[in-house]
Amino acid sequence: MKTDIEIAQSCVMQPIGRIAEAAGIGEKYLECYGKTKAKVDLAFLQESRRPQGKLILVTAITPTPAGEGKTTTTIGLADGLRRIGKQSVVAMREPSLGPVFGVKGGACGGGYAQVVPMEDINLHFTGDIHAIGAANNLLAALLDNHIQQGNALGIDPKRVTWRRCLDMNDRQLRNIVDGLGGRANGVPREDGFDITVASEIMAVLCLADSISDLKARLSRIVVGYSYEGKPVTCGQLKAAGAMAALLKDAVKPNLVQTLEGTPAFVHGGPFANIAHGCNSVLATKMALRCADYAVTEAGFGADLGAEKFLDIKCRAAGLEPSAVVVVATVRALKMHGGLDKKQLDTEDLAALERGVPNLLRHVDNIKNVYGLPCVVAVNRFPTDTQAELDFIIAKCRELGVNTVLSEVWAKGGEGGMALAEEVVRLCREEKGDFRFSYPLDASLEEKLRAVVTRVYRGAGLALTPGAQKQLKELTDLGFGGLPVCIAKTQYSFSDDPALLGAPEGFTVTVRNLKVSAGAGFVVALTGEIMTMPGLPKSPAAERIDLDENGVISGLF
DSSP states (O other): OHHHHHHHHHHOOOOHHHHHHHHTTTGGEEEESSSEEEEOTHHHHHOOOSOOOOOEEEOOOOOOOOTOHHHHHHHHHHHHHHHHHHHEEEEOOOOOOOHHHSSSSSSSEEEEEEEEEEHHHHTTTTTTTHHHHHHHHHHHHHHHHHHHTTTTTTEEEEEOOOOEEEESOHHHHHHHSESSGGGGGGEEEEEEEEGGSSSSHHHHHHOOOOHHHHHHHHHEEEEEEEETSEEEETTTTTOOHHHHHHHHTSOOEEEEEEOOOOEEEOOEEEEOOTSBBOOOOHHHHHHHHHOOOEEEBSSSSSIIIHHHHHIIIIIHHHHOSSSSEEEEEEHHHHTTOOOOGGGSSOHHHHHHHHHHHHHHHHHHHIIIIOOOEEEEEEETTOOOOOHHHHHHHHHHTTTOEEEEEEEEHHHGGGGGHHHHHHHHHHHOOOOOOOOOSSSSTTTHHHHHHIIIIIIIIOOOOOHHHHHHHHHHHHHHHTTTTTTTTEOOOOOSSSSSSTHHHHHHSSSSEEEEEEEETTTTTTEETTTTTSSSSOOOOOGGGGGOOOOTTTTEEEEE
């Protein structure tokens, strides 16, 4: 059996100009990066006269080590839509180097449902994430230089909130002390690094809808507080223009293709457990101008990526999905039911019954909290039994939701045709009543509580004394009208990764609050969530290699 990278490397890719033509993007808008990658000029959005297509969101159950295949399903669904005669485009996030070299080993789909060139996308791609890191660290350098050069803004070094970043999992840099070595080397202070995809610059780039909006958002970024307790912004440091210059090309969406030649926008990559987890607004809007169906995904489970996609991205950009796909596997649901990964190949309806409430809660949220039409896509594995599949189908039918078997990993678009047919039916026959999980005019605490109780289904919300103080301060400073972005473990509805399935009666504890004024939301940190991940005991990087012919191996 071929590996994912072997399948990708055997693909004969079409010239990117032909892919652009299929998407209705004229040559004048293309900025090619070799033969198979291009950026699309933002003028395309202003000048396109094509009616907007339908937006399809792909999300998933709470992730497990057994895997769910959300990205693979997203790509296979877009290919499946083309196979049944519909024009479709994919809009996805681009991978971060940290997970590529850490646990994932790649994030371009799998099997015969991938975006290519797989190696380029997983590694440096078009340099977007590097540009975001440079812009982030330029702001950090200007901030510390301002303090060093007289500190006219009266910035309190103990209340600097802006951190440096790099696109790698490196726990050693989470908390550091810098500025050591004497006066000429800066003002000593506590500092730290975040992974680039958790940087507010990434969120800003992904939520901006134009260059002018990008610059305005950059200017609003709060980097720290003065001795008087007033927020100090990027605009006050006169950094926004130079940062925008660094992001001039990065803000333009990247165009690539699937293995079957479906156009794919791969742009932006904020994590969904510590950021808002969606590809860029600009890429999504371009996709909607290029096809009848734009298929996009949101990171991790629906309680994270989909919640933020709907409550933050759709609210900010005026988007409304026509249908939602919730991806699950029998294997993952059995893990939620308490089985060890080594026991998943054996039929176990009792474990499935214990685990299926996780799926049903996500589905219920999509239908009844957000008011959107929904279908469950079960990624079929050879070890799945008919009795197990029938059990899931029956349980979903009780919620008024159809279940479709997906075989896109093994069959590509052919294995996604049934799912494509159901998505088209949903868009045609079931009108949604889209709504958010909380109103913007609610207080920050009310918004947090709404997500915890309505989406996670927890019993309540607790704020540490420090978080209570921060909540009051942010409200007093005028940030109370922003949406909330909750950073929590992806492995549970709760803030405890050990609580699998559909736990109840739990309390989510918020330990820290900070404003991302440029992105336009307030971040709430819960549990043990880290903004700089670490590498596992056996990182994927140990198995990635390059031969004498320049061929990469080990990505998967």
